[in-house]
Amino acid sequence: xxxxxxxxxxxxxxxxxxxxxxxxxxxxxxxxxxxxxxxxxxxxxxxxxxxxxxxxxxxxxxxxxxxxxxxxxxxxxxxxxxxxxxxxxxxxxxxxxxxxxxxxxxxxxxxxxxxxxxxxxxxxxxxxxxxxxxxxxxxxxxxxxxxxxxxxxxxxxxxxxxxxxxxxxxxxxxxxxx
Numbered sequence: 259x260x261x262x263x264x265x266x267x268x269x270x271x272x273x274x275x276x277x278x279x280x281x282x283x284x285x286x287x288x289x290x291x292x293x294x295x296x297x298x299x300x301x302x303x304x305x306x307x308x309x310x311x312x313x314x315x316x317x318x319x320x321x322x323x324x325x326x327x328x329x330x331x332x333x334x335x336x337x338x339x340x341x342x343x344x345x346x347x348x349x350x351x352x353x354x355x356x357x358x359x360x361x362x363x364x365x366x367x368x369x370x371x372x373x374x375x376x377x378x379x380x381x382x383x384x385x386x387x388x389x390x391x392x393x394x395x396x397x398x399x400x401x402x403x404x405x406x407x408x409x410x411x412x413x414x415x416x417x418x419x420x421x422x423x424x425x426x427x428x429x430x431x432x433x434x435x436x
Contacts, residue, residue: 283343284374284382285410285435286313286335292415292431297321297424311336315347319424323356327423329368342375351390353423366392368422370399380407390422397422403429411435 290303301319308314317329331349338344349368355361370388377383381404388399403417415431 281337282310282335283337283341283376284335286333286345288433288435290415290431290433292319292429294319294419294424294427294429296427299424299427301327305333308332315349317349319421321356321424323358324354325356325359326352326354327421328352331368338373342373344371344373346371347388351423364392366390366422368399372401377404381405382407382413384417386419405433 286305286307288303288305292301292303293299294301299319299321301317303318304316305313311334313333313335315329315331315333318326320326329349329351331347333345333347335343335345347368347370349370351366351368352363353366354363368388368390370386372384372386372388374382374384383402383404385402386399390397390399398420399422401417401419401421403415403419405413405415407413411434413433413435415429415433417429417431418426419429420426
């Protein structure tokens with residue numbers, strides 16, 4: 259019809275395809291400091307590459323009422339096109355509830371899957387979905403938000419998140435890349 263063979267068509271599609279992308283679109287070497295509202299919490303998160311497509315994660319959040327949510331684990335990350343990354347994490351949590359709670363301290367596991375995408379230059383949108391699991395049941399881990407990357411080393415974020423421990427929160431954060 260147009261003089262294009264199947265071989266030429268396949269080569270052209272492979273060149274234009276997002277599968278030909280091999281590098282991550284985001285940096286997973288970072289340290290984040292965050293503050294949550296309703297309930298008020300403070301926390302931090304550290305991620306660093308293990309390989310090009312895997313990373314280690316360490317997190318800490320607390321309302322400073324004798325409580326904490328300490329988590330660590332491993333995650334995967336990879337490109338999902340020219341402007342987006344897909345990632346997932348497997349974490350082990352140690353949760354200490356505040357002294358007013360009747361709940362005992364607990365160890366729980368978390369599995370989540372998320373996506374990060376460039377909305378425009380310097381502006382990222384993200385979403386995460388997962389579960390915080392223990393013997394007595396599961397809690398949803400849900401979040402979505404955005405980040406403004408002022409430089410390669412600094413970004414400011416606003417997220418709406420339920421991490422399974424503190425309930426629904428608005429989180430403001432500063433992330434430092436290295």
